[in-house]
Amino acid sequence: MIGIIDYKAGNIQSVINAFAKVGASCKLVSQANELKNYDKVVLPGVGAFAEAMDRLKDANMHTAIHEFILTGKPFLGICLGMQLLFEQSDEFGVTNGLGLIKGKVVKFDKAKFSSPLKIPHVGWNTINFTKKTPINQGLKELEYLYFVHSFHAICQDDAVLGESEYGYKFVSAVAKDNIYGFQPHPEKSHNVGLKILENFKEL
Structure with a gap:
């Protein structure tokens, strides 16, 4: 069972629908103490970094994550959900993120x-995979995915x-280890995108 973190940050239903297309069972999770009950967890998100972090903290979801x-269970961040994996963001002032991946999030310069x-x-753009992992298994080195964002990550580790x-x-x-993140929207x-979600289901 895949848990989809519900912290009122958009695009959740489309994520659930996409997972259903690849035969994955999903359930919304809004209680932090329930997160541990799932085999895999997805952190989706659309909107502002600081507001999202406030909502995660208010629900004590940041600690549960x-x-x-x-x-060691698989964890996937999508769009804003990927950005939240980093140490901080410059959006509307500096805000600390989950700190799971070294680096920060900045606005396009x-x-x-x-x-x-x-x-x-906004729109379709290529992603050039720089290495092979289980999440991009079966995909070409260069693939098209759909993007919607004004900020992007600067990654400071491998x-x-x-x-x-x-x-x-x-x-x-x-x-990184059991953590995966995509700035574009697989859903x-x-x-x-469906192949990415199917690969996540099979992890």
Whole structure:
């Protein structure tokens, strides 16, 4: 059974629907003490980093997430959920994240763009997988996924799983031990996204 953390941060139903398409059973989890009962856990999310962290802390979910990670069971962060895995974000001032992966989250820097581009980054874009892990098994080195974000992660350890380019290269997927994260939305990325979720189900 896959637990989907419900902290009122959007896109949860689409995640559940996508997992159902690959034959995975999911249940929403809003009580921190219930997280340990699941085989795998997903942290989805759309919205502001600071507000999301406040909601996780109010529910004591941040502590439950750390305890779940220590069990070695698979954990997946999607979009904002991936960003929350990092140590901090610069969105609306500096906010500490879950600190599970070294690095920080910053806004796209237009000054570094080689050509005029709109922020947020919305639409289909490629992800270049830099290594093979169980989560991207069966996928090509270069795949298209669907993105919606204004901030991106800067990873400061060996957790980088994939990179994309929007004005410049940025980290779009991470994998560290039993922790996985995707900046794009697998649940909105058709067959490639469904394969990622299926791989997570099979971990």
